[in-house]
Amino acid sequence: xxxxxxxxxxxxxxxxxxxxxxxxxxxxxxxxxxxxxxxxxxxxxxxxxxxxxxxxxxxxxxxxxxxxxxxxxxxxxxxxxxxxxxxxxxxxxxxxxxxxxxxxxxxxxxxxxxxxxxxxxxxxxxxxxxxxxxxxxxxxxxxxxxxxxxxxxxxxxxxxxxxxxxxxxxxxxxxxxxxxxxxxxxxxxxxxxxxxxxxxxxxxxxxxxxxxxxxxxxxxxxxxxxxxxxxxxxxxxxxxxxxxxxxxxxxxxxxxxxxxxxxxxxxxxxxxxxxxxxxxxxxxxxxxxxxxxxxxxxxxxxxxxxxxxxxxxxxxxxxxxxxxxxxxxxxxxxxxxxxxxxxxxxxxxxxxxxxxxxxxxxxxxxxxxxxxxxxxxxxxxxxxxxxxxxxxxxxxxxxxxxxxxxxxxxxxxxxxxxxxxxxxxxxxxxxxxxxxxxxxxxxxxxxxxxxxxxxxxxxxxxxxxxxxxxxxxxxxxxxxxxxxxxxxxxxxxxxxxxxxxxxxxxxxxxxxxxxxxxxxxxxxxxxxxxxx
Amino acid sequence: xxxxxxxxxxxxxxxxxxxxxxxxxxxxxxxxxxxxxxxxxxxxxxxxxxxxxxxxxxxxxxxxxxxxxxxxxxxxxxxxxxxxxxxxxxxxxxxxxxxxxxxxxxxxxxxxxxxxxxxxxxxxxxxxxxxxxxxxxxxxxxxxxxxxx
Numbered sequence: 001x002x003x004x005x006x007x008x009x010x011x012x013x014x015x016x017x018x019x020x021x022x023x024x025x026x027x028x029x030x031x032x033x034x035x036x037x038x039x040x041x042x043x044x045x046x047x048x049x050x051x052x053x054x055x056x057x058x059x060x061x062x063x064x065x066x067x068x069x070x071x072x073x074x075x076x077x078x079x080x081x082x083x084x085x086x087x088x089x090x091x092x093x094x095x096x097x098x099x100x101x102x103x104x105x106x107x108x109x110x111x112x113x114x115x116x117x118x119x120x121x122x123x124x125x126x127x128x129x130x131x132x133x134x135x136x137x138x139x140x141x142x143x144x145x146x147x148x149x150x151x152x153x154x155x156x157x158x159x160x161x162x163x164x165x166x167x168x169x170x171x172x173x174x175x176x177x178x179x180x181x182x183x184x185x186x187x188x189x190x191x192x193x194x195x196x197x198x199x200x201x202x203x204x205x206x207x208x209x210x211x212x213x214x215x216x217x218x219x220x221x222x223x224x225x226x227x228x229x230x231x232x233x234x235x236x237x238x239x240x241x242x243x244x245x246x247x248x249x250x251x252x253x254x255x256x257x258x259x260x261x262x263x264x265x266x267x268x269x270x271x272x273x274x275x276x277x278x279x280x281x282x283x284x285x286x287x288x289x290x291x292x293x294x295x296x297x298x299x300x301x302x303x304x305x306x307x308x309x310x311x312x313x314x315x316x317x318x319x320x321x322x323x324x325x326x327x328x329x330x331x332x333x334x335x336x337x338x339x340x341x342x343x344x345x346x347x348x349x350x351x352x353x354x355x356x357x358x359x360x361x362x363x364x365x366x367x368x369x370x371x372x373x374x375x376x377x378x379x380x381x382x383x384x385x386x387x388x389x390x391x392x393x394x395x396x397x398x399x400x401x402x403x404x405x406x407x408x409x410x411x412x413x414x415x416x417x418x419x420x421x422x423x424x425x426x427x428x429x430x431x432x433x434x435x436x437x438x439x440x441x442x443x444x445x446x447x448x449x450x451x452x453x454x455x456x457x458x459x460x461x462x463x464x465x466x467x468x469x470x471x472x473x474x475x476x477x478x479x480x481x482x483x484x485x486x487x488x489x490x491x492x493x494x495x496x497x498x499x500x501x502x503x504x505x506x507x508x509x510x511x512x513x514x515x516x517x518x519x520x521x522x523x524x525x526x527x528x529x530x531x532x
Numbered sequence: 533x534x535x536x537x538x539x540x541x542x543x544x545x546x547x548x549x550x551x552x553x554x555x556x557x558x559x560x561x562x563x564x565x566x567x568x569x570x571x572x573x574x575x576x577x578x579x580x581x582x583x584x585x586x587x588x589x590x591x592x593x594x595x596x597x598x599x600x601x602x603x604x605x606x607x608x609x610x611x612x613x614x615x616x617x618x619x620x621x622x623x624x625x626x627x628x629x630x631x632x633x634x635x636x637x638x639x640x641x642x643x644x645x646x647x648x649x650x651x652x653x654x655x656x657x658x659x660x661x662x663x664x665x666x667x668x669x670x671x672x673x674x675x676x677x678x679x680x681x
Contacts, residue, residue: 046652050578053633057581105680112681123680143667147675161662169666178670198656208653323657336678357645361632365554366625372554372613377561384645 001261005031005229008250008264010236010279012036013091014509015496015516016270017215017223018134022520024226026527031262032228033252035235036070036088039216044208046200052322052358059205061095062460063087070233072412072419074274076462079423081305083274083462089232090216092272093509095205096463098212099327099350100140100183101506102131102150102514106336110397110502114337114344117397120501121473121482122518124150130517134510135183137222138213139191142183148332149180156188159197164319164353164388165328171447177439178333182350183510185213186325192218201322202356212325234260237416238283239267239292239492246531247292247492253414266491266523266530270516273303273465273498277404278419280469293469293486293494298479300405302398302467304503307425308458309433311440312352312389313449314382321385322356334392334439335505343431345395348505349440352389360384367453383451390443391458392436394429395505398467425457433457464508469498483526484519490531495519538583539576543590546601548572550593551631553613563644566635574634582630589623592616 006028009016020032045051045059056065061084063071070087086095105124110117135154142154158181161169165181172179186197186207197203197211210217224230233255240261242248249263269276277300283292291299320328331349338346355363364370364383371379407420425433433456444452472478475487480499486492495516497508504511523530539547552567564571579586593601596612596619604612616624635641639649 044653048651049637049649050633051652053578053637056629056633104677106678109680113678145671147671147673148677150677160659161664161666162659163662166660166662166666169662173666173669176669176673178673178675180667180670198654199659200652200656209656320659322652324659357636357642357647358633361636362629365628365632372617374556374558376555377558377563381561381645 002263004249004263004265005029006264007031007266007268008033008262009268009270010250011091011270011272011275011496012089012215012220012230013270013272014093014215015512016091017219018513018516019268019270019495019520020228021137021219021223021226022517023523024223024228026524027227030228031264032230033234033236033250033262034089034230034232037232038089039094039206041206041208041210044206046208052356055205055359061205069413072416073410074419074421075407075410076421079421080425080459081307081423081457081462082460083421083465084460085272085274085465088216089220089230090214092463093214094216096509097204097327097507098185098325099330099507100142100185100510101330101348102152103504103506103511104150104335107502107504110345116344117502118472118477121471127511127514127518130514130521131510133517134513138185138218138513139187139194140183140185141188143181146180148178148335152183154183156191158182159184159186159188159325159328162320162324162328162353163317164351167315167317167319167388167447168329168351168443171443172331174446175442177331179329179331182327182330184325184327187211187213197325199324201324203325235414235416236279237414239279241285241287241292241489245287245489247489257414266493268493268495270496272496273468274404274419274421276494276496276498277468278406281406282417288488293479293488293492295488296476296479298470298477300468301400301403302470303402303404303421303423304396304398304464304467304500305423305462306396306464306503306505307394307429307433308461309392309394309436309440310389310455310458311437311444311452312387313444313452314386315388315447315449316386318385319354319388321354321387324353326352328353334436341435343428343435345397345428345432346505347392347394347432347436349436350391350393352391354385354387357384360387369451369453388444388447388449390440392433392440393505393507394432394436396429396503397426398470398502399426404468464497464503466497466500466503466508469494470501471499472501483522493519493523538579539587539590542594542600543587544576546590546593547575547586549602549609550613550627553609554628554631555635561644563641564638566631568638571634571638574638575630578634579630582626585623585626586630589620589627592620592623
């Protein structure tokens with residue numbers, strides 16, 4: 001049998017990397033098991049002429065399309081929003097837009113402020129030092145002083161406004177609405193060994209330059225140098241427990257597919273809002289018949305995605321198209337509750353610079369605005385390089401019927417049950433999306449756009465996987481406590497997006513990592529009585 | 533299996549025929565059609581994981597045509613193509629995407645669009661900084677972050 005480790009972390013993505021790095025200073029024996037491998041930037045799409053075609057195949061954001069051995073299938077037939085993710089060292093930070101807003105202070109008190117959902121058991125101030133620490137580690141760019149966002153101090157200046165940003169900014173000024181350069185994790189100058197952004201284009205599916213921060217090039221090198229052991233191509237099947245109801249280790253399949261048992265004194269799950277409930281539910285035992293850490297019955301429930309309402313159009317002047325990171329500006333004009341709009345809570349907006357020629361042709365043909373035949377060439381030249389986009393990230397409120405369960409039939413390559421998603425968009429969200437699309441249309445028309453098209457929701461827009469093992473002080477209404485420890489299993493922690501109580505209306509990775517650092521800090525402060 | 537073997541000769545003929553209907557050659561823009569031999573060769577060589585759906589789409593096309601699609605007269609081809617696009621589902625969408633993704637990486641086409649014939653890395657692109665004074669009205673308007681109790 002293997003020697004036990006002090007801390008075993010499952011998952012090497014956004015939160016797993018952060019918690020590993022933070023705990024490394026304790027000099028405990030820390031092991032991380034990751035189902036994917038290290039990435040090779042020389043193989044990233046932007047290194048080839050066929051870079052756009054790869055987005056439809058091995059670099060699709062959907063694990064079901066990619067179908068790499070490192071991926072697991074997801075049955076999301078019963079959801080209008082499909083799950084997208086990436087499985088590797090770095091996790092989905094390898095494949096994300098690097099858009100970097102934080103939850104707002106008001107997001108932690110939605111019950112108190114708006115009478116919906118529940119308040120978080122912690123507040124924004126508890127996370128502030130960890131937001132700052134995380135921004136330094138990931139390396140953020142942006143412009144401090146946004147009047148409608150929490151104060152940040154990005155160590156690098158914002159991305160250039162570019163052609164698209166200027167068109168959007170002018171339109172927003174005409175309408176008198178808020179906009180601001182986005183905080184991003186794209187390095188705009190050389191930073192901590194990473195080269196600055198050279199505008200390789202659509203950097204969502206990985207950055208060959210290394211300018212976009214993913215945890216394989218930020219946290220992990222530091223964590224490994226500090227002594228953390230990272231074991232790749234190891235897929236955890238279940239967490240085991242002992243006669244006292246404590247986690248005793250994990251059963252996993254190694255890179256050769258051989259079943260292994262790794263004992264551990266502490267287990268930390270960092271598998272995202274789908275992978276984490278899948279693992280907990282698959283760890284059912286006689287003592288925990290409904291799944292591990294599930295006495296509340298809430299494991300897998302309250303899944304929140306952020307429905308994206310996207311609208312785009314085409315202006316006469318050229319835009320940045322694929323010659324820049326995809327997002328550049330945000331707006332918080334409609335972030336907070338205004339009941340006169342017909343819904344509670346709100347949405348953030350991210351503006352999109354444009355698209356590459358293949359994507360433009362494929363999507364426009366599907367939308368019916370790019371014809372077949374003789375007129376194809378004239379219309380394509382009107383569209384290509386002229387797109388501007390508006391995407392609203394609508395706050396998704398927790399509802400127990402939106403959930404992750406184990407699929408009774410579908411299994412991954414190791415025979416582990418795949419997650420099944422059952423999800424519907426709420427009436428509140430639909431009203432929010434309609435409101436956002438109307439505002440987006442006003443902006444685009446003010447910018448002079450025509451041929452306006454809508455994707456609402458963005459079908460393959462399930463980037464943000466939240467809420468399925470939420471935190472709280474009441475063991476009957478939450479899965480982990482206010483510092484990430486399972487109410488039921490006192491040496492089991494969760495640090496990923498599944499512990500979110502509500503979703504806010506912004507991309508969550510910054511907050512996920514700040515939470516992971518906060519939980520690591522809480523653990524370090526309580527090492528002598530961690531299991532009390 | 534070689535790429536050529538993934539489609540039958542009849543399927544390849546039909547693919548070439550419908551590709552030309554999607555993107556015909558243009559003297560005005562000095563571009564080949566998607567039935568150009570080099571573009572067709574690219575499609576066949578890179579079908580990969582799309583081969584099954586493209587073959588299914590071509591079978592559907594032939595069924596709608598009642599005979600090899602390539603053998604239809606122009607008027608009948610137009611009618612069948614319209615029916616194909618509306619009834620072909622994911623398979624037809626995949627075929628169209630394969631045609632377009634190979635067409636819009638052809639050197640002659642990219643040159644006509646004024647695009648550089650290279651991968652984005654390592655040269656990248658230059659992005660204009662823009663005029664940040666555009667933010668002045670936003671700063672002047674200010675606003676207040678909603679406070680939490």
